[in-house]
Structure formats: structure tokens, C-alpha cells
Amino acid sequence: MIPALLRLPSFRRQRREDVQAALEVLRFAGLEDLAAADAQSLPLGTRRLLEVARALAGAPGVVLLDEPAAGLDEAGIEGLQTLISRARDAGATIVLVEHNVPFVMSVADSVWVMNLGKPLVNGTPEEIRNNAAVLDVYLGRGAQPLDTVAKVAKGVAAEQLLAPAEVAPSTVGAGPLLVADRVSVGYGDLTVVREVSVELNAGRTTALFGRNGAGKTTLLGGLSGLLPAGTGTIHLDGRDITSLKPWTRAAKGIALVQEGKRIFRGLTVHENLVLALPRGLTRAAAAERIDQVCDRFPVLAVRRNHRAGSLSGGQQQMLALGSALAAGPRVLLIDEPSSGLAPVVVQELLTAVSRFKQEGVAVLLVEQLVEEVLNGHAEQVVVLDGGKLVHSADATSTSVDEIAASYVG
Numbered sequence: 411m412i413p414a415l416l417r418l419p420s421f422r423r424q425r426r427e428d429v430q431a432a433l434e435v436l437r438f439a440g441l442e443d444l445a446a447a448d449a450q451s452l453p454l455g456t457r458r459l460l461e462v463a464r465a466l467a468g469a470p471g472v473v474l475l476d477e478p479a480a481g482l483d484e485a486g487i488e489g490l491q492t493l494i495s496r497a498r499d500a501g502a503t504i505v506l507v508e509h510n511v512p513f514v515m516s517v518a519d520s521v522w523v524m525n526l527g528k529p530l531v532n533g534t535p536e537e538i539r540n541n542a543a544v545l546d547v548y549l550g551r552g553a554q555p556l557d558t559v560a561k562v563a564k565g566v567a568a569e570q571l572l573a574p575a576e577v578a579p580s581t582v583g584a585g586p587l588l589v590a591d592r593v594s595v596g597y598g599d600l601t602v603v604r605e606v607s608v609e610l611n612a613g614r615t616t617a618l619f620g621r622n623g624a625g626k627t628t629l630l631g632g633l634s635g636l637l638p639a640g641t642g643t644i645h646l647d648g649r650d651i652t653s654l655k656p657w658t659r660a661a662k663g664i665a666l667v668q669e670g671k672r673i674f675r676g677l678t679v680h681e682n683l684v685l686a687l688p689r690g691l692t693r694a695a696a697a698e699r700i701d702q703v704c705d706r707f708p709v710l711a712v713r714r715n716h717r718a719g720s721l722s723g724g725q726q727q728m729l730a731l732g733s734a735l736a737a738g739p740r741v742l743l744i745d746e747p748s749s750g751l752a753p754v755v756v757q758e759l760l761t762a763v764s765r766f767k768q769e770g771v772a773v774l775l776v777e778q779l780v781e782e783v784l785n786g787h788a789e790q791v792v793v794l795d796g797g798k799l800v801h802s803a804d805a806t807s808t809s810v811d812e813i814a815a816s817y818v819g
């Protein structure tokens with residue numbers, strides 16, 4: 411402090427050395443020409459290089475990097491790759507937490523894959539790429555067979571829960587209900603979803619797959635209006651809704667069931683459903699709508715007067731779906747409904763999702779359980795990777811292996 415205040419020679423020497431060291435780090439990162447630039451004005455990729463360079467300043471033995479590639483385009487990732495490899499070659503130990511698998515494979519010497527808070531496997535990138543356990547985790551394999559489901563749904567015939575939903579006949583063959591055309595979505599100046607086009611049809615389910623961090627939740631945010639679309643257009647029934655706020659889109663029939671069973675735990679099942687009803691229904695129409703929901707989701711009928719917080723995880727997710735149905739949606743966007751649930755209730759839940767088709771709803775379903783969803787719960791499949799659409803096809807012409815291939819890149 412004192413040498414700094416008095417600007418003593420020892421302070422000035424120290425300062426010169428610090429500036430010199432900073433310039434050296436910038437040179438190391440290929441950023442020396444930008445030493446005088448305002449960091450805030452730099453493009454995202456360059457700013458990320460600067461962040462990593464700053465972590466490297468002072469020559470640490472170990473550098474911890476948390477998702478450095480998030481939101482970067484190919485050029486940005488390439489720059490990062492070069493910098494990380496260079497730091498490794500210069501002797502730094504780098505621990506990299508990252509969603510972008512091709513990026514990890516290109517820079518890592520050793521890879522740990524974690525699942526549910528525990529290390530799953532460790533190996534070279536090549537070993538990981540060919541590891542069956544890793545693929546199973548990515549594809550959400552491991553759900554129980556169908557016959558175990560019946561045991562959990564007390565009071566309701568298993569056949570009733572598990573009967574495949576029919577596709578609403580009146581809507582088959584109609585044009586797409588929701589059309590997203592080259593939509594880009596992100597957070598502030600970070601673009602995550604890039605120029606993605608999808609079409610959702612009434613009475614059909616479109617499965618949206620992609621590994622962690624691919625941009626699935628972000629895309630749902632863009633379609634529901636929670637996140638503004640940076641570029642591109644969204645049409646509902648031929649009308650441009652791109653600039654509409656989320657609540658206006660909801661009023662027009664776009665329902666979003668977010669991850670994590672968002673219900674009112676202190677209220678009863680019935681009260682939750684009442685709250686989800688659209689405004690302006692007569693008393694009779696409201697009662698009829700709730701009866702319809704209970705018909706579609708028999709578990710809710712059984713628990714109608716129970717507090718929502720006392721329901722099992724699976725039943726709470728059913729209530730989240732039932733509440734969405736009570737709102738009378740035309741488009742249902744649903745994010746990982748099976749997340750955190752015992753495998754034994756997953757089939758029941760996917761069947762419940764399929765019931766929306768009977769109402770003529772266009773469903774976009776994000777799920778990690780690729781095999782289960784492809785097994786009769788979706789008509790269309792789209793896959794995101796790195797925020798881009800990498801696959802779009804009929805469910806019948808899409809194999810689990812194809813999805814798997816896009817996951818491990």
C-alpha cells in the first residue's frame with residue numbers, strides 16, 4: 411500500500427513487471443493486438459479467450475474451466491481449442507467441465523463422465539466414445555419394463571393407463587400448427603440456438619432430443635416467448651407470433667411444462683386444476699373441463715382432494731400435465747417430464763403425454779429417454795446439437811443408433 415501511494419521505485423518496478431507479464435499472457439493467447447481494447451466491446455469468442463488467458467496469468471499449476479465453449483461458434487471453439495492445447499503443452503494441468511463432446515474429445519487426454527453426482531467411467535476420448543455405459547446414460551436407457559407399472563397406479567386399471575393414445579382423427583393431414591423458421595435464441599448477447607426450423611402438427615408429438623447443453627430448454631423458451639427470438643419467425647396457425655409476450659402466446663394456446671414439476675404444493679389437486687383454467691369459463695364449463703382432465707389423467711381423479719405436495723413425484727408430474735391440459739392448449743411444449751422420476755412411472759407418464767394427441771394438441775417433447783419415446787410416443791423427431799438442428803425426420807425412419815451417433819459425435 412505505502413509504496414503504491416508514494417509511487418516509490420519498488421512500486422513502479424513491480425507495476426512494469428505486471429504489465430509485462432500481462433502482455434506475455436495476451437501474446438500467449440494471440441490477443442496482443444487487443445491489449446488496449448475495451449474488454450466489453452470484444453466479440454464473445456475473443457472475450458472467452460481473454461477469460462481463459464486471465465486464468466492462465468500467474469502460471470497456475472491447475473486451471474479449472476467451467477463450460478468455456480458455451481455459446482461459441484465454430485471459430486470461437488477452434489480458438490479455444492488452440493489456447494487450451496497450448497497451455498497444456500506449456501505444462502498446465504487443465505480440468506475442463508464441458509457439454510460440447512466433440513470439443514472435449516479434441517482437447518482432452520483423459521475424460522471422466524459423471525452421472526447423478528457420481529463418476530461413471532474414466533478413459534481416453536476413444537474409450538469413452540465407444541463405452542456402452544456412457545451411451546446408455548446419454549440415451550436414458552434403463553427404464554423398467556411395462557409390466558411393473560401397474561403396481562404403482564392403485565385404483566386405476568393398468569390397461570387404462572397404458573393404452574396407447576390415438577391420434578386425433580379430425581386433425582390428421584392438416585397443415586402444421588406451429589412453424590418456427592430459422593429461429594435463433596439465447597441469453598443477452600450469447601446465442602445458444604442457431605437458426606433452427608421446426609414444424610409442429612396438431613395431434614402429433616415431435617420428440618426433441620440432444621445431449622446436455624444442446625439448447626433444448628432454450629428452444630422451448632424461444633417458442634413459448636420466455637426468451638425473445640433473436641432472429642427468425644414463429645407462426646401459430648399462419649399468424650406471426652414472433653414478437654408476442656409469453657402470456658399472450660399462452661392465451662393463444664401455447665402451454666409450457668417446464669422441468670421440475672412446477673405445481674402449487676400447498677393447494678389440492680382440484681385447486682391446482684382450477685387455477686390453470688383459462689379465464690372467462692362459466693362455472694359449468696369449468697367443472698366440465700376439470701372432469702375431462704380427470705378422465706384423461708385418472709390418477710388425478712383418485713387424488714383430487716389431496717394436497718399436491720403430498721403426491722408422489724410421478725403424480726406431481728401428472729398434475730403438471732393435467733394443469734397444462736386444463737388450460738386447453740393447442741401447442742404443448744414439455745421439458746423432460748421423466749426427469750428425476752423412478753423408471754417404473756416413466757411409461758405411465760409418456761402415455762399421459764401421448765393423451766394430448768387425442769385432444770388434437772401439437773406436442774413438442776424434450777426427453778432423454780430416446781428408446782422409450784421412439785417406441786410409440788412420437789411421430790416426428792428433431793435433434794439439436796450445439797444449438798443447431800442436426801436431424802429432422804419421421805420417428806419411424808429414425809433409429810436409436812442414429813440419435814446415439816449424433817450424441818457422441
Ligand SMILES: Nc1ncnc2c1ncn2[C@@H]1O[C@H](COP(=O)(O)OP(=O)(O)OP(=O)(O)O)[C@@H](O)[C@H]1O
Pocket residue numbers: 477480481509597600602620621622623624625626627628629
Ligand atoms: N440463463 C442462462 N444464461 C446463459 N447461458 C445459459 C443460460 N441457460 C442456459 N445457458 C447455456 O445455454 C446452453 C444450452 O442450455 P440448455 O439449457 O438450453 O440445454 P439443454 O439442451 O436443455 O440441456 P439439458 O439436457 O442439460 O437440459 C448451455 O451451454 C448453457 O450453459
Ligand SMILES: [Mg+2]
Pocket residue numbers: 626627628745
Ligand atoms: Mg434442458
